[in-house]
Amino acid sequence: PDSGLTARKLGEEPMVVVAAPSYLDARGTPAKPEDLRSHDCLLFNFDPSRSRWPFCSQGRRTEVHVSGRFTANSGEALGMLAVSGLGIARVARFAVEDDLAAGRLREVLPGDTIDEGHEVHALFVGGDPIPARVRALVDFLADRMGTR
Template identity: 50%
Template sequence: MTRIMADRSGEMEIFVTAVREGSLSAAARRLDLTPSAVSRALGRIEARLGVRLITRTTRRLVLTPEGDAYLHAAQRILADIAEVEGALADQAAPRGRLRVSAALAHGRLSVVPLLGAFVARYPGILVDISLSDTLEDVAGGRADVAIRFGPLADSPLTARKLGETGRTIAASPDYLARMGTPALPEDLHAHNCLNFNFRRAEPVWPFRRDGRDYALPVGGNIEANNGETLVQLALAGVGVVRVGSFHVEDHVAAGRLVALLEPFNPGDREDIHALYVGGATRPARVRAFVDFLVEKLGRS
């Protein structure tokens, strides 16, 4: 019957250390053992395997072919053990670099203000955040978590809903004083409607009247690839915008912008998701960050 060894990984560590240090006495000093304890451990391995792993000379240790094969296997096994133990320890105390990609405006307005509280809760995590309306390649390893809006494309990524946002049409009081306030959606034909440049060639804004949804073509003289720019233009009195409500709610509350045509708002909502690789096997720092976002953004 094969004898069950209680500490084979410990013997592997002694073997690897002896080879790395070049002598039994140096390995003993490194591991805080006696030279005889190191020698007995190596002897137990060789007796169990039935082969000689090391040829001992007065000056150095020489690996046999079997010893060389055992060395590589032992190094791999010890690395696997260290990785597993590190991952389990990480569950208790998440740590490491966390690469986050967020849309420009939502990141600035909603995510960045939360980071101080997050790193205070998890001091072992270094947050590396990039704000861009270009979706980073999470599956390819360019980001650990990406926070994005809208319908989800088919992908191997895991998605967790963080919340949702509506849409608001708004303009500055200065612009409305000059151009008039639209009372009906069709009044927008006489206004400078600033739009996104990644929408349709002929942009349309949705409305609802008498229970019926319809799309109204609008036009303007500036297009942009992000809502942050459009809001800046609206604040400057350049035109009318239709953007995510989170973009403008503070400006509307402060009177810097005026919400328009709310009785005709179709109530369309856009989901906000955190995208990341893996489910239950995701790193603890990713789990901690996504859970934190759900906790904080779900309240707002």
């Protein structure tokens, strides 16, 4: 309220666990969430819970404590590290969608639903009324995320 900024929720993006085929060929593919404990995981460096990845496996919530040698502060960076074969990343699907489609990454543990997604918001300057060009952009983004 004190910033003069306006936020609008655009949607929620599911999280996926991904790795490069080269990493999986060299280290093996985890068969269950607990197997991640023995893998190099790529972690967000700004999230205090970055080393606990939540899953909902067979209707039961579990958290797996993971570790790794590399951290980054964006999903795009974690995706690039994963494409390079440096480990397994847990990121928002939109950050790695192209790499999944091109085969540069594979989804790991696709049968285990990850228990949470990340909210995506538009944050902009402007109060009431919102400038038409800003409203048009935010409406367009909301349409793309399916929340309009």
